[in-house]
Amino acid sequence: MVSLLNRDIIKTGAETIGFIFPIHLAMAPAPVIEFVKKMDLKSAEYIFAIATRAGSQHRAFIDLENALKKKGKTLDSFFSLNMPSNDPKFEGWKPATEDEIKKMESDIQNKLNSIQKIILNKEKSREEDTDFITPMPAFSILSIFLPFLNRLYNVEFYADSKCIQCGTCEKVCLSRKVKMIDGKPVWQKNVQCFFCHGCLNYCPQQAVQIKSTRLLKSFTDKNERYSHPYATADEIAGEKEYEDV
Numbered sequence: 470m471v472s473l474l475n476r477d478i479i480k481t482g483a484e485t486i487g488f489i490f491p492i493h494l495a496m497a498p499a500p501v502i503e504f505v506k507k508m509d510l511k512s513a514e515y516i517f518a519i520a521t522r523a524g525s526q527h528r529a530f531i532d533l534e535n536a537l538k539k540k541g542k543t544l545d546s547f548f549s550l551n552m553p554s555n556d557p558k559f560e561g562w563k564p565a566t567e568d569e570i571k572k573m574e575s576d577i578q579n580k581l582n583s584i585q586k587i588i589l590n591k592e593k594s595r596e597e598d599t600d601f602i603t604p605m606p607a608f609s610i611l612s613i614f615l616p617f618l619n620r621l622y623n624v625e626f627y628a629d630s631k632c633i634q635c636g637t638c639e640k641v642c643l644s645r646k647v648k649m650i651d652g653k654p655v656w657q658k659n660v661q662c663f664f665c666h667g668c669l670n671y672c673p674q675q676a677v678q679i680k681s682t683r684l685l686k687s688f689t690d691k692n693e694r695y696s697h698p699y700a701t702a703d704e705i706a707g708e709k710e711y712e713d714v
């Protein structure tokens with residue numbers, strides 16, 4: 470999706486269209502919604518979405534459906550897949566173990582088999598979120614407050630003294646927020662963050678941290694990291710190479 474965001478209109482002649490994305494901060498990531506806004510969906514007859522998540526889908530599908538409604542379309546089916554958490558900013562957070570990941574992979578494969586049948590038959594299937602931690606309406610309100618809380622606590626990324634100036638954080642940053650300046654990573658204030666935590670999780674030194682300048686506290690310096698076992702930094706970097714218009 471990121472590689473097509475430089476276009477004014479994203480065209481497709483497809484009848485079946487699927488959006489597959491991770492849930493970040495209880496929402497669909499900003500580039501997903503921007504992508505939908507730019508799409509010409511005239512040919513679409515069946516639209517589905519699959520979200521990967523570690524907790525709850527919250528309002529991710531609501532956001533997507535609202536964007537589709539503005540184009541006169543609906544979300545025919547949506548599903549979520551439980552994945553390991555890649556958000557190490559919580560106290561005592563631990564990455565999933567190999568055994569836990571194996572179990573999730575097997576559950577995901579089984580679920581994908583049933584999702585595949587539903588999509589191929591173009592069935593309507595709006596998944597009940599049985600795993601949610603917080604009921605959707607309450608969390609909808611919370612998701613409005615999240616950006617406010619981030620601003621209140623002045624939450625920022627930074628690189629600590631373990632940084633070896635390798636540039637991986639810049640490479641994996643799909644929003645181009647991270648820029649190496651004089652050999653050091655800088656999270657540019659005027660560039661939107663997609664909240665993917667790629668910079669945090671792919672740093673080979675675990676040098677990228679999140680801190681609150683208001684609370685004078687780092688949220689991540691004591692925690693390990695998790696990155697997707699099959700997605701390399703180079704592959705992620707390749708996603709931001711714009712295709713020619």
Ligand SMILES: Cc1cc2nc3c(=O)[nH]c(=O)nc-3n(C[C@H](O)[C@H](O)[C@H](O)COP(=O)(O)O)c2cc1C
Binds near residue numbers: 492527555556696
């Ligand atoms: C900043 C951030 C916020 C997240 N917020 C949520 C959330 O609100 N609900 C949820 O279920 N998962 C949340 N997650 C977890 C990710 O959705 C999950 O770990 C991801 O889908 C795993 O897939 P991946 O390894 O392919 O990235 C969040 C992850 C990050 C980095």
Ligand code: SF4
Binds near residue numbers: 628629638654671
């Ligand atoms: S990925 Fe880590 S070590 Fe490499 S430049 Fe960024 S902060 Fe420094």
Ligand code: SF4
Binds near residue numbers: 638641642644666669
């Ligand atoms: S979380 Fe890091 S890598 Fe992801 S968009 Fe924000 S600054 Fe870039």
